[in-house]
Amino acid sequence: MAVAIVLSVSLILLLVFVLQPKNMHLFEILFDWMVFIFIYGDFFGVITARTERLTNDPNEVHIWSYFCIRFIIFPLIAIWLLDRLSIPHAWGFKLAVCALAITCLVVTDDLFDRFINLPRGPWHILFLYVEWCAILLMIYSLNRFFRSLSLKDVRRH
Amino acid sequence: MLPVKFDLNEWFILIMLALGYSIMFKLPPRFPRSIVILVLLLSICIVKIVDVVWMQPPYDLYDVNDTPYYELFDFFTWFLYPPFAYFCVYFYDRQQLRGLSIGLYIVASAIFSTGLEGLAVLCHVYTYKGWKFFYSFPVYIAVITLTLAFFQFVKSYFMKPKS
Numbered sequence: 001m002a003v004a005i006v007l008s009v010s011l012i013l014l015l016v017f018v019l020q021p022k023n024m025h026l027f028e029i030l031f032d033w034m035v036f037i038f039i040y041g042d043f044f045g046v047i048t049a050r051t052e053r054l055t056n057d058p059n060e061v062h063i064w065s066y067f068c069i070r071f072i073i074f075p076l077i078a079i080w081l082l083d084r085l086s087i088p089h090a091w092g093f094k095l096a097v098c099a100l101a102i103t104c105l106v107v108t109d110d111l112f113d114r115f116i117n118l119p120r121g122p123w124h125i126l127f128l129y130v131e132w133c134a135i136l137l138m139i140y141s142l143n144r145f146f147r148s149l150s151l152k153d154v155r156r157h
Numbered sequence: 158m159l160p161v162k163f164d165l166n167e168w169f170i171l172i173m174l175a176l177g178y179s180i181m182f183k184l185p186p187r188f189p190r191s192i193v194i195l196v197l198l199l200s201i202c203i204v205k206i207v208d209v210v211w212m213q214p215p216y217d218l219y220d221v222n223d224t225p226y227y228e229l230f231d232f233f234t235w236f237l238y239p240p241f242a243y244f245c246v247y248f249y250d251r252q253q254l255r256g257l258s259i260g261l262y263i264v265a266s267a268i269f270s271t272g273l274e275g276l277a278v279l280c281h282v283y284t285y286k287g288w289k290f291f292y293s294f295p296v297y298i299a300v301i302t303l304t305l306a307f308f309q310f311v312k313s314y315f316m317k318p319k320s
Contacts, residue, residue, distance in 0.1 A: 027195065027311065034198035037205055038235075060215045067210060146194065153189035157315050 002115065006065040010072040017076050023086045029079055031146045035139055036075040062116045069112055077104055078136060082143055098136075105132045160230050161223040169280035170233050177240030187250055192311050193243065199307055200242035201235050203300055211288075218288040222281075234282065241270065245301055246308040263305070267297035 022029070081101035085094055106128045113120055121127075160167055186193075211218045222230050245266055254262050271294045277283055278290065 027191065027314070031195060031198065034195070034202045037202045038198065041205075041209070063210065063213060063215060067206075070209065071206060146191065149194070150189075150191040153191045153315060157189055 003061045003064045003068075006068045006073075010068040013076050014072060017080065022083050024079075024083050025150070027150060028143060028147055029083075032079050032082055032139055032143055033075050035142050036078050036135075037071060039135055039138055040074060041070060059116075065115070066112065069108065073108060074105060077101055077108075078139060081136065082140060085140070102129065102132050102136065160228055164281075166222055166281040167230055169277060169282055170230055170237065173237055174233060177237065181240045181243050184247060187247060188312065189315055192308070192315060195311055196242055196246055196304065196308055197239035199304060200238040203303070204235060204238050207296075217286055219286055220284040241273075242304050245304060249305055249308070250312075259305070263298060263301050266301050267294055270297040270301070 024032075078101070081097060084097045089097075106125065109128050109132070110120075110125060113124070208221075210216065212221065221234055222228055249259075249262060252258075252262070271290075274283070274293050274297075275290060278285065
C-alpha cells in the first residue's frame with residue numbers, strides 16, 4: 001500500500017514536471033538530477049558522519065518507497081525550485097518559493113523517517129532544515145557553474 | 158569513518174584512482190567539458206542507484222570495503238567508475254564505431270570491467286553476500302550500453318549545426 005502511494009505520487013509529479021514549460025535546458029535538468037543523486041544521502045551521510053545505512057528495517061516496501069522518494073520526488077522538488085529561481089522575479093517571490101520548497105522537502109523527509117522508524121533526535125527537524133538548505137545551495141552553485149560552462153561549449157562547437 | 162585497517166582494499170582504491178585519473182587527464186581532449194561532466198556524473202549516479210537497491214536490506218547482495226557502514230573509502234570508491242566511463246566513450250568516439258563493431262566493443266568493455274571487478278573482489282573492495290561474479294557481466298553490458306547511448310544523445314545535441 002505504502003509503496004503504491006509513493007509510486008503514484010512520484011509518477012504524477014514526474015508527469016506534471018515533464019508537461020509543464022521549463023526555463024532550464026534538458027541538460028541542466030539532467031545535470032541537477034545527477035548532482036542531487038550524488039550529493040543527497042550517502043555523500044551527506046559521510047560528511048555529517050551519519051554512517052548508518054538503511055539497515056534498521058529490512059523491508060522490501062521501504063526500500064522501494066525510499067527509492068522513489070530519493071530518486072524521483074526529492075530531485076523533482078529541488079529541480080522545480082531551481083527552475084523557478086532561474087526566471088527573473090522579485091526577491092520576495094524567490095524567497096517565498098525557497099521557503100515553500102524547503103518545507104516540502106523537510107516534511108517529506110521527516111514523514112519518511114517516521115515511516116521507516118529511523119531514530120530521530122530532538123534536533124531532527126532543525127538538522128533537516130540545515131541539511132536541505134546546504135544541499136540546495138550546493139546544487140544551485142553547481143547549476144550556475146554548469147550553465148555558464150555549457151553555454152560556452154554550445155557557442156564554441 | 159576511517160577504515161578498520163588500512164590494507165589491500167584501500168591500496169587498490171588509491172592505486173586505481175591514481176592510474177585512472179592520470180590516464181584520463183593525459184589523453185588529448187576530444188569533447189566539450191559539459192559532455193565530459195555529464196558522462197562522469199552518469200557513471201557515479203548509476204553506481205549509487207544500484208547500490209541503494211542492492212547493497213541494503215532486504216536484498217543486501219554485497220558490501221563495499223571493510224564494514225557494511227559508510228566509511229571514507231566508500232566515498233573514494235564512487236570515483237573509481239568515472240574514468241572507466243570516460244575511456245569507454247573516448248575510444249568509442251575515436252574509433253568511429255558503426256554497426257556490429259559497437260556490439261563487439263560493448264562486450265569487450267564488459268569483459269574488461271568484469272575482470273577489473275574480479276580483481277577488486279580479490280582485493281576485498283567488494284564482499285559478495287548474495288551476489289555472484291557472473292551476474293556482473295550482463296549488468297556491465299546494460300550500463301555500458303546506457304552510457305554510450307547517453308553520450309551519443311548529448312553529443313548529437315552539441316555537435317548539431319546551428320541554424
